[in-house]
Amino acid sequence: MADKDILTGDPSQDENFLIRTFGDSIYAYLAKRQALDALHARPRQVVFRHEVPLRSQHVYGTGQRAFGLNLFGRRLTFWNTDAGAYHRGWEPINYTIPFLLNMHDEGVIAVFVDNTHRGTVDIGVANPNLAVFEFEGPARAVHTFQTATLDEAVARFCQLTGHMPMPPLWALGHHQSRYSYMNQDEVLAVAREFQSRGIPCDALYLDIHYMDNYKVFTWDKQAFPDLKGMIDELHSMGMRLVVILDPGVKIEPGYEGYESGLAQNVFITYPDGSPADGVVWPGPTHHPDFTRSSVRAWWAEQLQPLLEAGTDGLWNDMNEPLYFGNNEAISPADYLVHHTDEGVKNHSEMHNLYGHYMAMASRLAQTRHAPQRRPFVITRSGYAGTQAVSSSWTGDNRSTWDDLRIAIAMNLNMALSGQSFTGPDLGGFANDTNPELLVRWYQACVLFPFYRNHSAVDTVRQEPWAFGPETERILRDTIALRYRLLPYLYTCFAHCAHNGTPILRPLSAAEPRNPHIRSLDDAYLVGDKVLVAPVLEPLTLRRTVYLPAGSDWYTLDGTTKYPGGQLVDVAAPLDHVPMFVRAGTVLPTWPAQASSVLPAATTLRVYPGIGTSALYEDDGSSMAYETGAWRWVTFHCEGEKVRTEVAGSYPGTQLVYAAAPFV
Ligand code: GLC
16 A cells, blocks of 8 residues: 555545555445445435424524534534535534524523434524424434523533533643654654744644554554653653544454454444444454443553553544545445444444544543543544543634634534534644634634644644744744633633533623624634634734623723623734633633643732632642542622632632733
8 A cells, every 4th residue: 555645545535545545455345335235225214303493593503513603594414424624514524413502582492302313404494483303213302491591501401411521731732733743753853843942732643644554552663663752751841642543443364453353343243243344544444333331441451552651642533433435435334233232223323423432432441541640532523412521623624714714603513512622623634724824723713622733644834833933923922822811711611511501602692682693703702701803814904893792891901991782893913813801800810831730820810890700720630620629719800809709628829919911
């Protein structure tokens, strides 16, 4: 197999990719699939239908959608699908969630159709007063609830489906990835660049080329002769290592992952009980049946060497799941068989859960082999409730201004579907980025929960220093700004972990009775105190931003105060991202630092007014927070005066009030 081919190959774009990469053997695989498809073909039928009367034309949620925020007037599919280099309008993509929120003048109607089969929702297309869910199999349950606010609706959904556990603090830092850093010298060289240039970075990622011939659980001993030594060195620089895992296990006699998988019957099967074949990066593969707890335990066991070498996080990819088909990515056939803990089920019922169960297995590996540390798992695909086991990212976007534009809406809809811990590939994955786009991307997502620069093979390099000193300076300052605001972001994570309230929110969350702002998605709230209004177009140095009614808003530097309920016009030169803080907030900040190690003190910046805000603290790394090692500090602001209340036994940092707001 020519490595160059697999490097450049994008199965959805390249007609001859499979044949070129895998040779004639691919014909046998494709012919087998065709024959079996013909044998098992069943007409697809809708067997489940649920109608939701809509009270307005404002609908959010449903997972990852490559659209603007308001989903009214769309027909969406629930079927997790690989979407390499997707663009606005591509439907469906990697991670779908059958949960919908209809925001109207008196509150929110929320509907969770717990149905894992292939399905659709027609949101006001056939009938403007109805959302109609249809699925090819029965639902497990339907939950409908009415709440006063969006936050309460998402909180209720998380009560039903699970809460995000607190991640390690480093997971909120700035991360750097590339498809691929090819060997340990390159990884360490990248780490040293961050250090010597003073650019904060908490984690580096290894993409598929670290493996021995794309065999999951292995690493290439020539390119990474001393993986543990490399990870130790990264750790000594304050950085962590996250490695990619693809579910397809290469069919190769003698390879431990394959042999032990066969011996323990871990793979998804054909109806005749033999392991089903698929083709992914390593060529012909079998896929583990993660729906069974014993298979998840097997997966966890296989990961022991990587985790014992010191790997800090597991990146779960290609888990919609997909196979490379003839000239396009395809889903495994509906008739494949899963032997789940609840009995035998067809793939058509388990498909949308595959990413969820794979993420569970990877989380289990970390809790088994590194029980003293908080796990960090990231997954491309998932279902309702995956927030309880893993973070996520929005898959293979492109380096275009429109991809940046929809990143806000996409991540807002994920947050409103319960999965708050997400973000896009900063700078864009496919295509070449450029300095202005990269800067605006880092700024736009400055307080997104997940903050990782990642780009595809054969695209221009986009590490923060790739475009010269001026771009590097702006990116360094932008990343430093995120680090200074980490205690605020971490507190939003804690609210989400405890109550299920989303970290990112649309502006309509702050002014729910105003129908005119319900489609706004060019700005967002982080928690309910901070508003980010980035520039999303090229050659733009000013923008207007709507500040929600109900309070005054300060610019982040505290120098200007605007009454809410109006559009304001603000300067946004290339090195500035307009941000606003609600009056009556005490904003906790840290010094800009090289990595998210807990500082000794937290500086409190007061934005005078009436309001209540909070600071959550724990050790940021161990599981001790689960048994009470935390501290909540509540700030009651009245004008310039602040009264604090402290709960919890964790000693926390020293709290110091700043003389000036934010400089
Ligand atoms: C998929 C992932 C992408 C990764 C690539 C190679 O396209 O979404 O992030 O870089 O595979 O592993």
